[in-house]
Amino acid sequence: MEVSNSELHEVSRLYREHISPDLGRLMKFGGPGSLEVSAQDCRVVDHLGRSYLDLAGGYGVFSLGHAHPEVVAAVQAQLQQLPLSSRVMLSPPQAYLARDLAATAPGRLQYCFFCNSGAEAVEGALKLARLATARPALVACHNSYHGKTMGALSVTGREGYRQPFEPLIPQVHFVDFGDVGQLKASLTSQVAAFIVEPIQGEGGIYVAPPGYLETARQLCTERGVLLIADEVQCGLGRSGRMFAVEHWGVQPDILVLAKALGGGVVPAGAIVGTPEVWKALKGRPLLHTSTFGGNPLACVAGRKTLEILQRDQLPAKAERDGNWLIGQLSKLAAEFPQLIAQVRGLGLMIGVEMAREEFAGSLINELLKRHLLAVYTLNQPKVIRLEPPLTISSDDLQQAVDCWRQALAATAERFLVVR
Numbered sequence: 001m002e003v004s005n006s007e008l009h010e011v012s013r014l015y016r017e018h019i020s021p022d023l024g025r026l027m028k029f030g031g032p033g034s035l036e037v038s039a040q041d042c043r044v045v046d047h048l049g050r051s052y053l054d055l056a057g058g059y060g061v062f063s064l065g066h067a068h069p070e071v072v073a074a075v076q077a078q079l080q081q082l083p084l085s086s087r088v089m090l091s092p093p094q095a096y097l098a099r100d101l102a103a104t105a106p107g108r109l110q111y112c113f114f115c116n117s118g119a120e121a122v123e124g125a126l127k128l129a130r131l132a133t134a135r136p137a138l139v140a141c142h143n144s145y146h147g148k149t150m151g152a153l154s155v156t157g158r159e160g161y162r163q164p165f166e167p168l169i170p171q172v173h174f175v176d177f178g179d180v181g182q183l184k185a186s187l188t189s190q191v192a193a194f195i196v197e198p199i200q201g202e203g204g205i206y207v208a209p210p211g212y213l214e215t216a217r218q219l220c221t222e223r224g225v226l227l228i229a230d231e232v233q234c235g236l237g238r239s240g241r242m243f244a245v246e247h248w249g250v251q252p253d254i255l256v257l258a259k260a261l262g263g264g265v266v267p268a269g270a271i272v273g274t275p276e277v278w279k280a281l282k283g284r285p286l287l288h289t290s291t292f293g294g295n296p297l298a299c300v301a302g303r304k305t306l307e308i309l310q311r312d313q314l315p316a317k318a319e320r321d322g323n324w325l326i327g328q329l330s331k332l333a334a335e336f337p338q339l340i341a342q343v344r345g346l347g348l349m350i351g352v353e354m355a356r357e358e359f360a361g362s363l364i365n366e367l368l369k370r371h372l373l374a375v376y377t378l379n380q381p382k383v384i385r386l387e388p389p390l391t392i393s394s395d396d397l398q399q400a401v402d403c404w405r406q407a408l409a410a411t412a413e414r415f416l417v418v419r
């Protein structure tokens with residue numbers, strides 16, 4: 001379906017007048033802007049019928065690509081049968097997804113609570129940790145991102161997001177990601193949990209350094225602190241393992257998921273925890289609830305997602321493709337050393353840190369002109385992330401690298417060439 005440029009103007013006006021005076025402008029990335037009209041697999045089509053290769057992947061939502069036909073079919077069948085549950089009777093889709101997640105998750109993660117987003121999952125995990133330990137304090141990392149609701153924001157390591165809403169929840173202590181000494185000093189007998197992203201996403205794609213998560217696990221166990229792994233962005237195959245913690249053989253007490261869990265079709269989030277953690281809810285299962293969490297549509301989407309990730313061995317493919325892509329981007333970094341400061345990542349969660357923020361802005365624009373979707377990370381606008389669908393073909397990956405080369409050349413021409 002093609003819609004006209006006049007609809008673009010109308011939608012821009014409606015954004016300005018009814019959504020946000022600034023957001024619409026921001027989403028135009030300095031250009032005339034586009035309306036998102038349809039999407040399939042790795043491609044998003046705009047109002048002029050232009051097809052964009054999606055290297056942003058909805059920040060981890062579209063791990064199966066857009067509108068995966070099997071997920072859509074499962075959701076459509078459920079839609080006809082029972083879209084939302086009464087919540088008075090038991091829900092088979094919820095029970096089956098919980099079983100499948102428990103079978104897939106590492107270690108003794110066995111109990112699930114379902115919700116609708118990443119922040120909601122983090123909220124629940126923090127509450128559960130306080131309940132299970134009867135301790136008030138929390139430890140989180142600088143530069144982390146866990147969401148923007150009050151609790152999740154309280155453990156998000158970006159001052160600019162937190163400060164306007166203070167006072168937030170008390171007794172949150174921040175440590176540098178990867179610094180064992182700081183962690184050791186902060187895990188006191190008052191601490192309920194240490195929450196950490198195994199790969200910081202919005203922080204600029206930083207992979208936990210070797211030994212860090214293993215030591216964190218050991219310290220938490222010794223001190224009765226729960227380890228919460230936030231795999232909202234890096235989980236479900238993206239890092240090259242089904243769960244990123246598996247790279248380090250670490251078993252968290254609580255695992256937090258969202259984004260890819262809904263198969264790119266339905267919003268879904270989950271908290272997965274050990275029996276010890278869940279003991280805190282014994283006799284009071286209604287202490288933490290959500291009306292829409294674990295709805296049948298989200299649960300069938302989640303089950304189908306797990307099935308496809310495993311059947312098509314997408315974590316292993318992400319590892320192979322990620323290694324290739326990091327190699328290619330590193331070559332580009334060598335070709336354009338004045339533009340690119342560093343390439344880093346794991347699997348198909350890759351960050352390219354530009355030498356200057358204005359280079360990143362220009363590059364995203366040049367990539368868009370070449371019909372490639374790219375975005376920077378929220379806490380670090382200098383870092384452009386690549387999180388394509390795990391289903392991406394070799395041809396599309398090659399096309400992405402070719403576009404990057406052209407976009408880098410155009411950016412170099414704009415900023416570096418002395419005329």
Ligand SMILES: Cc1ncc(COP(=O)(O)O)c(C=O)c1O
Nearest residue numbers: 117118119145146147201232233
């Ligand atoms: C690691 C991590 N945790 C939590 C969240 C919050 O998820 P949501 O935006 O669905 O609330 C995000 C979102 O980017 C995230 O990357």
